[in-house]
Amino acid sequence: MRAIGKGSLASILAAGLHVTRIILWIAFIGLAIAMIMVPFAVGIMSAVDGATNLSIDGNVAVDAEDYINIGHNFVTFAVMLFVVDRLLEILKTLRFGSPFVRENADRFRGVGFALLIGEGAKFAFGFLSLVTDTDVDINSQFITWLAIISVFVLAEVFSEGARMKEEQDLTV
Secondary structure, rough: OOOOOOOHHHHHHHHHHHHHHHHHHHHEEEHHHHHHHHHHHHHHHHHHHHOOOOOOOOOOOOOOHHHHHHHHHHHHHHHHHHHHHHHHHHHHHHOOOOOOOOHHHHHHHHHHHHHHHHHHOOOOHHHHHHHHHOOOOOOOOHHHHHHHHHHHHHHHHHHHOOOOOOHHHOOO
């Protein structure tokens, strides 16, 4: 299978990433709505229950744990959207046959920093769960940190590849 051009692996990956981006946007918008609506959920449910003959059985309770989970997922999906967009831009240069450009090195660095922000947010939400005495499962794994380091290494490889390509283009 070819790496570049129509029907290539890069084209197939790009199609999958486009579908992934649509799904991520839907989830991200849903989480944004939830972040706005969750604090008002009890009041809304009470108003709906009192305004119609509809009866809401059970307790509608929103606690800090729910809100921290929604916030954590919101940040996670924002990071994933950013990463998918950068990967699509990188694949676009690959499909056109010129992946070793400075912009791709910058894109890989952006992905690395986004992943760092995502992992940092885990610690922030973990701290919030300690402060609010809630049980939120925020875990960080060594493999994630290894992946982040790998992305920064790839950024440097692409930066050096772009420098070498520029140098070769100047040589006649």
